[in-house]
């Protein structure tokens with residue numbers, strides 16, 4: 350219902366800006382990661398779920414050779430020449446859309462003239478992957494409009510390429526994959542090397558997302574730095590034992606035997622990745638067994654490892670986790686996404702969100718002076734087309 354209203358409102362914005370109604374509407378969700386953090390670019394395992402906050406996108410083909418994009422959230426408009434798509438420095442938000450058109454062209458597909466309006470309910474910079482949601486919504490829209498036939502995993506890869514090579518952020522595959530392949534009521538266990546995946550039902554638990562309100566500029570540079578520390582550690586270990594291509598291949602025994610080849614910092618980074626991969630596989634099994642106690646413990650251990658070994662948490666995220674773990678009905682809690690601010694994810698009994706609202710929110714506010722934003726979500730479906738019912742379209746009744 351709410352989704353239908355937002356879609357109808359976006360349709361109106363599109364018509365106001367571009368002078369004609371859109372041909373079709375699409376949506377793609379943000380995500381939380383239950384566990385498996387900073388493992389995707391190490392060829393490891395992740396267990397994310399799509400959330401009920403999403404990006405909506407309205408689109409119509411045009412007869413010229415232009416991609417024009419309008420952002421309802423920024424109230425800005427931006428145009429790209431399809432013959433020569435270049436990154437926009439002035440309108441960075443538009444690069445997630447243009448990058449996908451660029452990546453489709455690079456892969457040999459033909460993209461025609463098109464108008465796009467978008468609107469996001471995924472807060473930007475909060476670590477819930479609003480950028481992957483925009484990319485996936487765009488890729489589904491462009492492939493449907495121009496008859497391009499690509500399976501979802503290939504679409505996710507293409508969107509990752511847009512982000513890596515066009516936007517310039519060296520992210521892994523997790524965010525694009527879950528935004529494209531999420532399933533309602535399920536988390537997704539993904540092997541980031543083979544792209545084999547499995548949907549795992551989330552039966553009884555509630556997922557609570559808490560936005561710390563902290564936004565750090567250094568996320569991108571710290572991310573790059575972590576990534577290169579992992580690559581350097583993997584390269585050194587590969588010289589010690591055959592068969593190591595990435596930290597995914599490293600065992601705890603490898604670290605014991607050959608850890609002295611690494612710097613102290615590389616050893617800690619590698620230890621996080623190696624133990625996090627183990628935790629993620631155990632967590633997927635615990636979720637299958639509906640053993641939420643074990644899953645919760647693994648999440649808490651993941652947070653500690655991210656805080657101490659990987660050093661991507663911050664005092665505010667640590668506080669949110671501590672407060673969540675002290676709330677009745679909570680199984681586990683951890684930072685989610687790249688870190689340095691953004692959100693935590695908490696797994697709890699149904700209804701625990703109310704206790705969190707009453708106890709965690711005022712204590713966090715008192716200690717930090719920040720207002721946390723909190724919501725419960727069920728795992729949502731990946732990107733799809735949205736069909737608006739006629740009764741939500743203004744003036745449609747009489748037509």
Ligand code: GLA
Pocket residue numbers: 385386387388389390478520521522523524686687
């Ligand atoms: C960001 C990246 C992902 C992943 C996470 C950390 O969200 O986009 O690819 O690396 O950080 O797990």
